[in-house]
Amino acid sequence: MQPSLIAANIQCPILSQAKLETREFLVERSRIRRMERGEGIFLHQTPARSCFVVMNGWVKLYRILDSGDEAVLRMHTRGEAFAFADVLRRGDHQYGADAASECLLLEIPADALRQVLNDDPAFGAILLSHSFEQIDALSDQIEALKCQSGIQRVAAFLRYHARPKGNHLFVTLPYEKVLMAAYLGIKPESLSRALAKLRQHGVVAVDGGLEITDQGALDELIASRAVERRMAAR
Amino acid sequence: MQPSLIAANIQCPILSQAKLETREFLVERSRIRRMERGEGIFLHQTPARSCFVVMNGWVKLYRILDSGDEAVLRMHTRGEAFAFADVLRRGDHQYGADAASECLLLEIPADALRQVLNDDPAFGAILLSHSFEQIDALSDQIEALKCQSGIQRVAAFLRYHARPKGNHLFVTLPYEKVLMAAYLGIKPESLSRALAKLRQHGVVAVDGGLEITDQGALDELIASRAVERRMAAR
Known part of the structure; x- marks a missing residue:
């Protein structure tokens, strides 16, 4: 074999x-x-x-x-x-x-x-x-798809794919951003906006991927009521 | 038995x-x-x-x-x-x-x-x-949820539940509107707006339900590109 x-x-x-x-x-x-x-x-x-x-x-x-x-x-x-x-x-x-x-x-x-x-x-x-x-x-x-805003879905996606690296969690995006947006049911430009906004919630861009510097802040965003539902639209 | x-x-x-x-x-x-x-x-x-x-x-x-x-x-x-x-x-x-x-x-x-x-x-x-x-x-x-606007999802829902009655198709809403909105992933007020707007696409409110007077117009809406994606947001 x-x-x-x-x-x-x-x-x-x-x-x-x-x-x-x-x-x-x-x-x-x-x-x-x-x-x-x-x-x-x-x-x-x-x-x-x-x-x-x-x-x-x-x-x-x-x-x-x-x-x-x-x-x-x-x-x-x-x-x-x-x-x-x-x-x-x-x-x-x-x-x-x-x-x-x-x-x-x-x-x-x-x-x-x-x-x-x-x-x-x-x-x-x-x-x-x-x-x-x-x-x-x-x-x-x-x-x-029904209950989370676009930014929450992006946050949950990152959380799911994050792996420990040193003191922080690190995410290598598993596939290209256009596909990630389609999978999450948002427009590619909404994904870019969400990633930029996630800086306020403990996610920073680093070489080769994203680092979750404040897991608590990210989890809080995921569990919060979806106030920005507009982002859920494509 | x-x-x-x-x-x-x-x-x-x-x-x-x-x-x-x-x-x-x-x-x-x-x-x-x-x-x-x-x-x-x-x-x-x-x-x-x-x-x-x-x-x-x-x-x-x-x-x-x-x-x-x-x-x-x-x-x-x-x-x-x-x-x-x-x-x-x-x-x-x-x-x-x-x-x-x-x-x-x-x-x-x-x-x-x-x-x-x-x-x-x-x-x-x-x-x-x-x-x-x-x-x-x-x-x-x-x-x-990923590819249809709110109004398209409402239209597809009505089409799915429509039954022939006389010359037209007739829909008795299977359950209350708040639940229908939650199932479709839209806000109750977006559902009301969508139902009002569907008058232009061959759906009219009649006693006890909705009548589809122009099936072609409704099908066209369902198959069209989702231009009004904003409605997809809750």
Whole structure:
């Protein structure tokens, strides 16, 4: 087995919970795909022939509306799975998928997934639990879109992606600002204004990213009543 | 079996797909609950002891934020199920649920659901497919929140709930306007403004509801680029 396939085995919560036989069956039939930033993985409303696990980098799930606007539905990163539902329903993809950064994917063919689901009922339970987690994540996103102002959503996004570095928290923006704005449901110019304004709430721009110098101030902003709801508009 | 339990059997997509034995087992252990508008079904972060199917009326799933704002996550109506994930994870409810109108619920105890999932693997596949539908519905909602202006969301909501009556489409608002505004992620006053403005797009107020006199005009508004994004702000 390729070393990268072994890594997929460990990193993916769906595979790592499955019994050894099931895991081997799936991984032996899968292949690793290396994608450049912006490369298309599949298009909305095309037949679903494979499903994917992100091993590294970021993937954007999106739809193009009749109006021409692009709705960014989700951003997936390491260990997360997508297109399993489309494959199991034997239908078309419910969204398009692009590489949002350089990324590494495990591509599982539809036949292999269906076969496993047939042979191993426990794998069905793993998928059910994974789909419950997706429902939670989508509900959280709806909660934020309905009840938080634009600047609060930006603040919560930074908080979520912050990692300790020395005495402070540090955020490397996971993908470009235009995409971050689309994901948060604000205009790119609102994102720039929000980032500038966040200086008053303990976030400063430093080399290579942003530093959270006052976590308390940032948390206070996130939990406060959304007084500046105008920013929530795109 | 009570006649209302037989009805539940037919109306619920989860039950109606299950094999006879499974259906009988679940329905015999369930009870019918009649709720008044505004009555609480369960609270967020309380132990999940039952799951529910809506037989009639409307149920609101919501969360209260630290800021005190209420986020309306979903509105469920006839045939739709909720709290299945919470019960299967043996955890707390991920949201609160209230009766949004007078309603009739089928309450299935946690033990009965877990037993069935153990005894009948096909029932797991039914639940998986139901959870995929929920993911679709949540994705649609995110798409609308990110890419449609307030008035477009109101228009799409009316279109979704419109039923033919004579030569026109007619909408009885399914629940009160304050709740409709919260569900759509706009302020109640923005909803009133949007409804007034929709007169120019083929929607007129009539006794007992709204009439869509020009479906083409309404569809055109829904598909147009969101120029009035300011209305999307709460």
